[in-house]
Amino acid sequence: MDTTESVDVTGTRPNQVTMDKLIEDLRMVIADTEELLKATANQAGARIAEARVKLEQSLTVAKARIAEAQEAALARTKVAAEATDRYVRANPWNAVGIAAGVGFVLGLLITRR
Numbered sequence: 001m002d003t004t005e006s007v008d009v010t011g012t013r014p015n016q017v018t019m020d021k022l023i024e025d026l027r028m029v030i031a032d033t034e035e036l037l038k039a040t041a042n043q044a045g046a047r048i049a050e051a052r053v054k055l056e057q058s059l060t061v062a063k064a065r066i067a068e069a070q071e072a073a074l075a076r077t078k079v080a081a082e083a084t085d086r087y088v089r090a091n092p093w094n095a096v097g098i099a100a101g102v103g104f105v106l107g108l109l110i111t112r113r
Helices: 014-039 046-090 092-112
Strands: none
Touching: 014 046, 046 092
16 A cells, blocks of 8 residues: 555544444344334234235345445455554554644643533
């Protein structure tokens, strides 16, 4: 990696925040769906049986997509961490200067409150 290349090490890009919210929302939907499936387990009828089958299939797909999204997020995090590690090892004094600057700014912000 070239030292002039920028890296987003925070992982908090706007679309990442949206992805995290989406994953959390999907988890809630999955939990609600599982609860609904348990509640309707004793219900009879062809339409309810069809609905349960469709719901179970959708639930399986949603769980798979969440797992894929989590794996992708983990991969991006690992790439960012490795890039940061390479940069710090290649430019230790720059990293110390950046850390000191960030610490100074945070100290100023904290003391103002």
